[in-house]
Amino acid sequence: MVELPLSLKTIMERGAGMSRRVEKECALFTKHIGKQFNGITVLQDINLSIYKGEIHTLLGANGAGKSTLIKIIDGIYTDYEGEIYVNNRRAQMKNSEDARLLGIGMVHQELSLIPQLNVAENIYLGRLPRNSIGLVHYKKLHENAQQLLALLNLTISTNDLVGRLSIADRQMVEIAKMLSMNAEILLLDEPTSALSDKEVTRLFETLRQLKASGKAIIFITHKLEEIYAISDKVTIMRDGQQIETLDLSIKSPDLEKNLISLMTGTEHHAETIYPGKGNVQEEIVFRIEQYTGRNFHHISLEVRKGEILGIAGLNGAGRTELARAIFGADRKDSGNTYLNGRPIVIKSPMDAIKQGIAMITEDRKKEGFIGCLGVKENINLTTIRDTVRHLLLHRRLEIQKAKKYISKLNIKTFSEHVPVRNLSGGNQQKVILAKWLALDCKLMILDEPTKGIDVKAKSEIYQLMRELAEQGIAIIFISSEFTELIGMADRVLVMNHGKIVHELRNEQITKENIMNHVFKDVV
Ligand SMILES: Nc1ncnc2c1ncn2[C@@H]1O[C@H](COP(=O)(O)OP(=O)(O)OP(=O)(O)O)[C@@H](O)[C@H]1O
Ligand SMILES: [Mg+2]
Missing domain, CATH: 3.40.50.300 (P-loop containing nucleotide triphosphate hydrolases)
Known part of the structure; x- marks a missing residue:
């Protein structure tokens, strides 16, 4: 028997002081x-x-x-x-x-x-x-x-x-x-x-x-x-x-x-999902000079110890291209790179990882994880070298590390062995984050890290970013969400048409200021 109680429902729409019945x-x-x-x-x-x-x-x-x-x-x-x-x-x-x-x-x-x-x-x-x-x-x-x-x-x-x-x-x-x-x-x-x-x-x-x-x-x-x-x-x-x-x-x-x-399913008490601004130190961890390549021109920037450097811009402003060039994933035409004051050369992501530079990419499906492998294997992908050194401890360490991040980021999976492709979209993202967080690094580049992540996990990721910064890691944080840049970044660079057009500090980091420079046409 088919009951159709929902075929027509009458709802009340309240207008200015009047009510009107609308059949939907x-x-x-x-x-x-x-x-x-x-x-x-x-x-x-x-x-x-x-x-x-x-x-x-x-x-x-x-x-x-x-x-x-x-x-x-x-x-x-x-x-x-x-x-x-x-x-x-x-x-x-x-x-x-x-x-x-x-x-x-x-x-x-x-x-x-x-x-x-x-x-x-x-x-x-x-x-x-x-x-x-x-x-x-x-x-x-x-x-x-x-x-x-x-x-x-x-x-x-x-x-x-x-x-x-x-x-x-x-x-x-x-x-x-x-x-x-x-x-x-x-x-x-x-x-x-x-x-x-x-x-x-x-x-x-x-x-x-x-x-x-x-x-x-x-x-x-x-x-x-x-x-x-x-x-x-x-x-x-x-x-x-x-x-x-x-x-x-x-x-x-x-x-x-x-x-x-x-x-x-729990009472929500927190007034804000952001952990607060950090303790930026004088020491410059990472610096680039005059980077030029496909879609970015003459970019110089530095990131200090403990700093979260936000990069704002529209899609197509050149932010991802710049990040990929820093990480060695794309070629650049010219530019110098310095880590802890020493010049370094990065020609491939492998070079970058060896130097302690990690990057979480925007296109995670393509570059972020290996779907047929389990959550554990994926989390340990970047640290395999580390764990291999202690062959005996190898398996135990891998499992420990996987469990730690599964709980820290609240990854919803039935076990650490489930293939990543069977996780929901947002949980796949968390596995990729975990993979990079598990790597001890000096500079972390995060390209839209909270894309597709639920509100609660987002605040956990913000917390973790701040913890990493407090440990002295320099962070470059690319985001299209102005509110999270305002909530998290200690300093914001605005990119527009492949150039850095403005720098905002402290109380200058407001939605109006970011928007003004993000949308302004550059000649
Ligand atoms: N093909 C699959 N095989 C096994 N389990 C799966 C598969 N697809 C989804 N699941 C599981 O079903 C549950 C619901 O996943 P679903 O993708 O519907 O979540 P979602 O609400 O869309 O999450 P998100 O916000 O992360 O996209 C998850 O526990 C996920 O691991
Ligand atoms: Mg989904």
């Missing part, structure tokens, strides 16, 4: 969804109702089950318990194609584009427009793709190879691809994690238009301010369970505290 239609609902991986329950009794013209956010710590849930809705996992209804009809999808036919489109947490194909081909992959004799209609392909790029205000070309694009642009292409499907139900898994504020604003404008045209949207984010900016409802998930759904049109004074408490 349910686009999709789930009944008692449950899911196990290898006998371990990761979702339990999920009953979600998603309405047309609404943005419904899923919020929960890393590993809570958010991605798994929407992958079930997208037809990717078919072995689950419970039922899904789309437009009041039972939907039994066998794959993503079935979901597509039902008007469901998804943007994945892990980008799934093909680097060797161009932007237009990626957007319409498997659905290339054809002419009357069955050949690909390239003109139409590029015209259609161009329209989507224009909608998102993107300036890249439809001919650009995806492999050459920045992560942010790839993310936007992924979104364009979803839009090209004309889906009615949109599933967006952390679409903003790689985007800077400006791109997020643009994406939100598009989402508001889509919402106004009646689309139903499931949105996943770890950023609470995004929930306030765009969501109508938020469902909090914890350990595979649906904890509560809040209607955000009803104002609540303690919303942030409530959300964090519901997510973590």
Whole structure:
């Protein structure tokens, strides 16, 4: 027997002193969804109702089950318990194609584009427009793709190879691809994690238009301010369970505290997630002089002992390229490098690691971990040399180290042997962080280290960064989130069009000041 109590729901919308009844239609609902991986329950009794013209956010710590849930809705996992209804009809999808036919489109947490194909081909992959004799209609392909790029205000070309694009642009292409499907139900898994504020604003404008045209949207984010900016409802998930759904049109004074408490299952007391500024010493640990290379020019900077040096800038400002050049991952054309006052030469990441320079990269999937290896092996990747020296202790040390970081960073895994590819996106990030933290280093370069990390783990990472700085490690901290730069950095350099355009210290580090220089056009 099919009961459809959720097909039409009446909700009250309060206007200025007046109330108005608005009927909202349910686009999709789930009944008692449950899911196990290898006998371990990761979702339990999920009953979600998603309405047309609404943005419904899923919020929960890393590993809570958010991605798994929407992958079930997208037809990717078919072995689950419970039922899904789309437009009041039972939907039994066998794959993503079935979901597509039902008007469901998804943007994945892990980008799934093909680097060797161009932007237009990626957007319409498997659905290339054809002419009357069955050949690909390239003109139409590029015209259609161009329209989507224009909608998102993107300036890249439809001919650009995806492999050459920045992560942010790839993310936007992924979104364009979803839009090209004309889906009615949109599933967006952390679409903003790689985007800077400006791109997020643009994406939100598009989402508001889509919402106004009646689309139903499931949105996943770890950023609470995004929930306030765009969501109508938020469902909090914890350990595979649906904890509560809040209607955000009803104002609540303690919303942030409530959300964090519901997510973590503990009372949230902390007023701030930042540990406070540090004790920067005079001694310069690391210095570069006149670095010039692809997308960065004449960069000189120094980092002191115990200092967290923030680098602000838009995507494309040259921050990642500079960091990669310092780490020896990319070539530079010229420039000198000094560690503890001595000139050093770094030609490869191996050179950098030998000198005690660690880097956590932005593109973690590609460079950060080896998916088929376990959590333990990954955490120990950078320190294998160390442990090999004490062959007898080797295994025990590895396990100890892995356990230490699993607990320190709260990595959600059933054991240290689970292959990293089976962890949730955010927990994979934590493994990569752990890998580098386990290395004793003098300089640590962190490129967007909290991308995709839940609020609680974020504050643990901030704490750890401060601890490392207090131990005398110099830290370069690249971030697109102004608030975390303000919360963490002792000094901020602003990069714009490949140059350092400004330096901010102490009370000068404000959102207004950073924005002014980040957005200013450099001639
Ligand atoms: N393919 C898989 N095999 C085994 N376990 C998996 C697999 N995919 C996910 N899991 C487990 O299911 C749980 C939920 O993962 P999921 O990816 O849904 O979390 P999430 O809420 O999206 O987290 P995040 O915020 O980190 O992206 C985690 O414990 C994860 O380790
Ligand atoms: Mg996820």
